Amino acid sequence: MFKLYLNIIVCLSALLIAGAVTAEDNQAATTEYSVWLGSHYTDFKDYPNKVGEYNIGKDDDILPEFKLNVISRSNGKLIYLNSHYYDKENVNAKLKGIFGDRFNFEVQYRSLTKQQGQDLLENMQAQEFAGLNADFTDKSGGKIITHDITDPGADYNYNRHEIMTKISLLLSKKNNLKLVAAHRSILKKGTEQLVTSNHCYSCHLTSKTVEVDKQTHQVEAGLEADVKDYSVGYTMGYRTFKSKIDDPTADYDNAQHPVTGGNGAEFGSRLIYDDTTLPYGVYPETEKMSHKVRLKGKVGKGRIASSFAYSKTTNNKTDLNSDAISGAVNYSVPLSPKTRLIAKASVIKLNADDPFIDLPTYREGTPAPPYIDFDFTRYSSIDRLDGKFSAEVISRLNNRWTLSVLGEFRRIDRDDYPVYNEG
Numbered sequence: 001m002f003k004l005y006l007n008i009i010v011c012l013s014a015l016l017i018a019g020a021v022t023a024e025d026n027q028a029a030t031t032e033y034s035v036w037l038g039s040h041y042t043d044f045k046d047y048p049n050k051v052g053e054y055n056i057g058k059d060d061d062i063l064p065e066f067k068l069n070v071i072s073r074s075n076g077k078l079i080y081l082n083s084h085y086y087d088k089e090n091v092n093a094k095l096k097g098i099f100g101d102r103f104n105f106e107v108q109y110r111s112l113t114k115q116q117g118q119d120l121l122e123n124m125q126a127q128e129f130a131g132l133n134a135d136f137t138d139k140s141g142g143k144i145i146t147h148d149i150t151d152p153g154a155d156y157n158y159n160r161h162e163i164m165t166k167i168s169l170l171l172s173k174k175n176n177l178k179l180v181a182a183h184r185s186i187l188k189k190g191t192e193q194l195v196t197s198n199h200c201y202s203c204h205l206t207s208k209t210v211e212v213d214k215q216t217h218q219v220e221a222g223l224e225a226d227v228k229d230y231s232v233g234y235t236m237g238y239r240t241f242k243s244k245i246d247d248p249t250a251d252y253d254n255a256q257h258p259v260t261g262g263n264g265a266e267f268g269s270r271l272i273y274d275d276t277t278l279p280y281g282v283y284p285e286t287e288k289m290s291h292k293v294r295l296k297g298k299v300g301k302g303r304i305a306s307s308f309a310y311s312k313t314t315n316n317k318t319d320l321n322s323d324a325i326s327g328a329v330n331y332s333v334p335l336s337p338k339t340r341l342i343a344k345a346s347v348i349k350l351n352a353d354d355p356f357i358d359l360p361t362y363r364e365g366t367p368a369p370p371y372i373d374f375d376f377t378r379y380s381s382i383d384r385l386d387g388k389f390s391a392e393v394i395s396r397l398n399n400r401w402t403l404s405v406l407g408e409f410r411r412i413d414r415d416d417y418p419v420y421n422e423g
Helices: 002-024
Strands: 030-041 062-074 077-087 090-099 103-116 144-149 156-172 177-199 203-227 230-243 249-252 276-279 286-299 302-315 320-336 339-352 384-396 402-414
Touching (some): 103 177, 177 249
Antiparallel strands (some): 030 062, 090 103, 103 156, 156 177, 177 203, 230 286, 249 276, 302 320, 320 339, 384 402
């Protein structure tokens, strides 16, 4: 990733030089450079992974650090570069260009590292109280919970890299028609701690190190235009998330009696799965499509700004969907030369699929009932309708004092809270 950063700096510099060369043809062109060189020293006390949560430096490290800022101006043009190298995993660079009202662009790269401490699972060690003997000593037996850390002292961390671009291109001066587009990628690579539970004759937690390679990509594109007294816009977005690492797996014990070691059908029915190897700690694989419409302009003596959006997210691994519909409006109108009313209203409707959870029939295989069926539908706790309205009157009393009175009402209806259809 360090090479990627160098390539980005080279590309940004090339663009900057090209802009500066163009600017030299104009007598009013100016270019300003600012370079800062230094270093930082790390001295950890206590727990390094917490003290230096976002610092890759080790104890007593002295690491180089630098900043570079460049501003190039010419007639109607501006190119601006701001960059900061803290260490090889903590970099921030932004290049911005403004070419009159015709074309604007912005490119940004930033990265950081995050240290994560290891959960020692020390609070996961206990045994069920089985009672007392006649001499008041503890009886032996009872269910127990134990833990096993396969990688003691492991150093978990991940590096987060983010690349963002934005452009705005004037297509026609008539109606001020513009094309706007944006891109954003977030890449996370490193390691993390995963814990799995094995439950049969005992509860046993196992911790191990797994790789992290998560990728989020998002693109947006749309049009903006002025129509009479209004400015309107439409944007379509697409976002994906995926983990590039194979799903980690765990081996689950055969169900058996905790004392005799028997493993009749009844013991297997007490567990969701046993005597098998299955994936766990699985990340979703999602796609999201979104649409947004905006409108702002004059209404009567005031101005209005409003938006409406719809999005649908799909988890391709489970074929589950969620939808969001939202709208907002902001209206501002003067009541007098020194008094203004600002009214705002917003609403959002969230809805997610309700999957059916199929579980083994409890105590199935025993010679007599009761058998218990634990199957259920997992009703979404996300489902809700959230509405809000506010009105504020702002009055300038004099050059020193302003009086503001604000009233707000908000109501949230949750469909399945605390239980299905309860509201």
